[in-house]
Amino acid sequence: MSYQLYPPFTIGVDLGGTNTAFAIVDSVGHIVAKDSIPTVTPTVSEWVDHLATAISQLITENRLEGKIEGIGIGAPCANAITGCIEAATDLPWPSPIPLANMMEARLNLKTVITNDANAAAIGEMTYGAAAGMKNFIVLTLGTGVGSGIVCDGHLLSGTRGFAGELGHVTFPFASDRPCACGRKGCLQTVASAKGIRATTIRFLAEMDDPSELRDIPEETRTPKDVQDAAMRGDRIAQRIYHFTGRCLGKAAAEFAAMTDPEAIILFGGVSKAGNLLLEPMREAFAEASLHLYRDRVRFLTSALSDADAAILGAASLPVRL
Numbered sequence: 001m002s003y004q005l006y007p008p009f010t011i012g013v014d015l016g017g018t019n020t021a022f023a024i025v026d027s028v029g030h031i032v033a034k035d036s037i038p039t040v041t042p043t044v045s046e047w048v049d050h051l052a053t054a055i056s057q058l059i060t061e062n063r064l065e066g067k068i069e070g071i072g073i074g075a076p077c078a079n080a081i082t083g084c085i086e087a088a089t090d091l092p093w094p095s096p097i098p099l100a101n102m103m104e105a106r107l108n109l110k111t112v113i114t115n116d117a118n119a120a121a122i123g124e125m126t127y128g129a130a131a132g133m134k135n136f137i138v139l140t141l142g143t144g145v146g147s148g149i150v151c152d153g154h155l156l157s158g159t160r161g162f163a164g165e166l167g168h169v170t171f172p173f174a175s176d177r178p179c180a181c182g183r184k185g186c187l188q189t190v191a192s193a194k195g196i197r198a199t200t201i202r203f204l205a206e207m208d209d210p211s212e213l214r215d216i217p218e219e220t221r222t223p224k225d226v227q228d229a230a231m232r233g234d235r236i237a238q239r240i241y242h243f244t245g246r247c248l249g250k251a252a253a254e255f256a257a258m259t260d261p262e263a264i265i266l267f268g269g270v271s272k273a274g275n276l277l278l279e280p281m282r283e284a285f286a287e288a289s290l291h292l293y294r295d296r297v298r299f300l301t302s303a304l305s306d307a308d309a310a311i312l313g314a315a316s317l318p319v320r321l
């Protein structure tokens with residue numbers, strides 16, 4: 001290890017549909033050691049057993065027995081209030097899963113769970129772009145759109161832990177788009193990977209301009225393909241991100257009126273487009289927002305390193321929640 005480590009240490013776990021990544025993290029966000037196990041086991045008990053064994057092993061290998069403060073787990077549909085994963089369609093086991101209790105019973109370490117977007121918000125506040133901020137919103141732009149809202153220094157959780165479903169706030173700009181939640185017009189139908197795919201199909205049909213995107217089969221086309229094409233000057237690809245960024249800016253103008261944030265931070269795969277999204281987002285926000293918020297909200301992308309962002313977010317939970 002070439003740098004100094006700062007105790008106390010925590011364990012961060014990123015539970016994904018196929019793979020579970022975990023790491024020992026120090027108090028300033030250094031990853032001491034990391035490993036992963038497959039998520040696909042017949043029962044959730046077997047997965048918890050595998051994870052507990054693998055975490056114990058990592059702690060022993062790094063001679064940190066007795067020095068771990070707690071475990072944080074970021075997982076789809078995880079509820080920090082109940083400690084349960086509720087109705088997660090991306091996981092192979094039936095819900096609800098009393099995950100916090102199951103882990104605590106096996107490792108005798110305080111375990112805190114929350115959904116991926118809240119973990120990202122806490123991670124940004126502890127180690128990333130929101131360090132030192134007390135009011136900000138993280139929008140996670142991935143397969144879906146999630147959000148974590150920090151207001152007056154606290155993560156908003158709501159009565160049952162479901163506060164901050166900004167991906168399912170509906171807008172006129174998406175009113176023709178059906179969402180996985182059963183409604184129409186959710187922000188998620190535009191600003192997620194699936195939303196960008198849908199916009200690509202529509203723009204390619206509506207515009208006659210030549211585009212390298214026409215050579216990529218529809219089913220294999222990804223937001224990254226659109227981003228790469230836009231960077232190379234492809235006009236249609238640029239318009240796709242311009243449209244997506246403007247939609248995000250209009251949505252941000254409404255969100256700003258709720259919590260008066262200092263910054264709105266984009267996180268996740270789609271946010272890698274950076275300025276392709278941020279510039280139209282700022283422009284639309286300036287046009288649409290109430291004058292009170294104009295020129296007052298910063299638009300940023302995550303400052304956490306790609307591979308480790310989810311783990312770092314989870315690792316910060318035991319000290320923050």
Ligand SMILES: [Zn+2]
Nearest residue numbers: 168179181186
């Ligand atoms: Zn929806």
